[in-house]
Amino acid sequence: MIFDFFGTLTCGSGRGQQHAVVAALLGCAVEALFEVLDRSFHLRATGALGDATDTMRWICEQAGARPSAADLRAAVEARVEAVRADTRLRPEAVTVLRAVRRRGARTALISDCTHELPAFWPQLPVAPLLDARVFSVQVGRCKPDPAIYLAACQRLGVAPGDCLYVGDGGSQELTGAARAGMTPVRLAAADLDGHLVFNRDRGWSGPALASLSEVPGLLDVPRNRPGSEPAGSVPVPGGAGCGV
Template sequence: MPAYRAVVFDFFGTLTRAVQRGPQHAEIARSLGADPDAVTGVLDRTFRARARGRYGSAEATLRWVIEQAGGRPREAQVRAGVPARVNALRADTRLRADAVTVLTALRRRGLATAVVSDCTHELPAFLPQLPVAPLLDAAIYSVRLGVCKPDPAIYLAACDELDLLPSECLYIGDGGSNELTGAAAVGMTPVRLAAPDLIHHLVYDADTNFAGHTVRSLTEVITLIDHSHLHPTPMPTP
């Protein structure tokens, strides 16, 4: 039997290939009367606050971002901008070629699967339409929970949904948001995905000090499960 009963995945950069903002984001900024570079600057420096839902609904958040960038959008423009942002984020998102195959293989082995993502309002709007959605037993979104990784609450929320202990969960992530050390801190076994394309990934707060297990592809996770001799990653000495 596998040593683990569930595999918990990060989403962006883990179940997906590296993410960069595409041209639709600049078009949205211009349509709302703001300079695209100014909007990009606001988006970058406020990601964690937006991912915690600090600025309210999707419409309220978009309005706030545009106003911070010098725009004064009308209500109708903001309403149109929200689905445009969902479409833009979805266009930026390409599932890894082996994502569906790996999730299917895990479930066939009797393991539960989950996603834990630091994300803004857009991901909950489009993830349910992706091919991976039916293969996930739980999806934890920071924007709905109100906390980001590495806060213990976001990992424990996944455990609660799965009705499992953290020690029964393998955690797979590219290392953004200090997610790997955060997973280890609650008792999960973290594994870094170090796929070659991630050199181009848009990442915040990279987990640069992580020295635990590493795989180069999602498919290697199946090998880890089938030959599981993994042990919890020790936390660094303060």
């Protein structure tokens, strides 16, 4: 089973007050910082601008800021802390991942993210509960590019057809997962209305769940028996070595 991170394993969120610290260190208005961040997400999330320091230097140029070398380094660290502060795991995330693993399924994460998430990932309680992780900034691909889904499958040692994909629909991830051969399910949690998201999968009309807590139950559906699923349920892939 493959999970998205932001908005799926985490609660819906926007940018919090700690981003003002980043703007202050750079010497620009927080609105100018946000404008650059919004229009450069794909560039930053694919690592196209270089490492975290090079990326922050580019952001400065775009925002018209000229911080000292020391303030630039401090801004890189402050940005990690700001994104970390915005990241609130869903209360049920750890329980859900443990339940999925108890059912014998392997787990993976695919996240469209910038340099900050990999920096604090080891500190998160969900980290040891995922058998594989694919961060877009490290592989140079964002969803819905098939390559990022196939990278997760390769790390799990399974075929796409043996995978369920759970995400909130950012980055057209559900459409991308389907095209890659996976079975996608949308998390339509109530707290996602104001969630910061780019390139939303607006046309998605496939299966959806109201809560992350419903995910383990997907594995209790009989597998690969056409017509065996209850009406409205998600057809669960199966087979030897199943990675759902």
